[in-house]
Amino acid sequence: MSRVFKLKSSDNETFEVEEAAALLSETIKSSSSTEITVPNVKAEILGKVVEWCNKHAESEDTKDQLIKEWDAEFVSVDQHVLFKLITAADYLQIKELVDQLTQRVGDMIKAKTLKTVEMTYPTFNVEREVQEELKSLGF
């Protein structure tokens, strides 16, 4: 008799998840309660994470070509959604999902020019040593 877990999003929507899917999350695994609130993650995003877990719980062979194709489609989302998914997967500590999402970001980032990267990943004190640095490296 498998347990049912309840995941609550930041906008108060609840998702019921079967044990097999829920235990893909280390956070849930180490939680004492079956009701977990995921802060800062809205229903839309949490729903997608649950979808991923359900898909991966039901298929045993993760190297299956169909799963790979499904996964590839799953991560082909807008940047905004991608980052929110990363936040959620990271909080829930679903290693494989984090892995797939970060790989996707890595692939997207490879081709980007400096300016675009800066816009996407805002940090502090942007220093413009671009010209000198690139020249000194022979690019």
Place this chain on the structure above:
Amino acid sequence: MRRNKCKKSSSSSSSSSSTISSVSYIPEEILIDILARLPAESLLRFRCVSQSWRGLIGSPSFVSKHLNRNVTKLSHTYLIALQRLRDKPALCHSLFSTETFEECLKLRHPLWTEEQFRIYGSSNGLVCISDQVLRPSSPICIWNPCIRKFRTLPQSIFKPHYSSYDISLSFGFHPELNDYRVVTMGWYVRSVIKVQVYSLSTGSWKMIEVIPPWLKFNPDWCQGCAFFNGVAYWLFTKSKKFRFVSFDTDSEEFEEIIVPDTISTKGFTYVGVYNGLVCLFYSYLEGPDCQKPQKYMDIWVLKEQSFTKLHTAVLLPGRDYLPLGFSIQNELIAKDKKHTKGDEGDTGQMVLYDLEMKLIKKTGISLAHDSHYKTSAGTYIESLVLLNR
């Protein structure tokens, strides 16, 4: 276990607002995970994004993480070889993809032209280069070609007044001390041997003072050398016999390891590292009646100070391979030496030989001899080592 550095999602409004404010800040650990997957070229460029990215990418922990990821996942690895080009320059060291065997990068160094240097070792993204024929005054460089940083070694301590007749150079990584070392052994007239060790961490040479008397046997020839796990190895020939010597760069002790009698100086030998073990590659002719001898290739590995035979392969008649090194997947990188009728196009091309499965992969890469008839090839893994040194 909640990470401290995670910042809250900055947007509660719709995603149609400006790009900067609608993007969530990613936890630093995730950012590091993403960056560690990127090729060195991208990382170099992204150092210019901001001060915090610059600090992150250049940090020793990130450099380690990036390298370890490449080593364990076998990503961003290349074949490195001296190739023969149709146009000038006729020779060029280049990096090739391990999957498509396409050329990815030509290696050009400011101190030598393409044709004039030789690669003496490749480890963790660093290669050690010097003249094709080593002299006591030869400049030596430790170079990371994919980030274009290099360190020229200081001139060696020993300045001989008499001539050398053989100098060997080996380079490699010492994992326990996280240090890269260069070992040179020079043989001079009147049985003078000079062994020196350079450490990248200290940036200086050390002359090895204590040379055991048994080492002064004046070899005829240095057949090959290698460096692994902080130890340098040499295979010498002396009076038609082999003598294998090891030198631990920590304890500064020399040892001799017996080479099995079956490995004769009549065959061809090569010293390398196979699947985490120092090995001797030995190819020879053998056959009943010596009428139609067959060509064999053996791999002998060094375990606990003695050699044991690991694999043997028999070559098809007319085929001959010159071993050059081992790939990251433990295939033998070799030069196709002979050709059979109708197959002339394969001469001088690089092949990858899986010794266990007995499978050969043709790469289509045309290999060249340098001006002293030495062909070189090996493996290269991308890294950021030397970035901030």
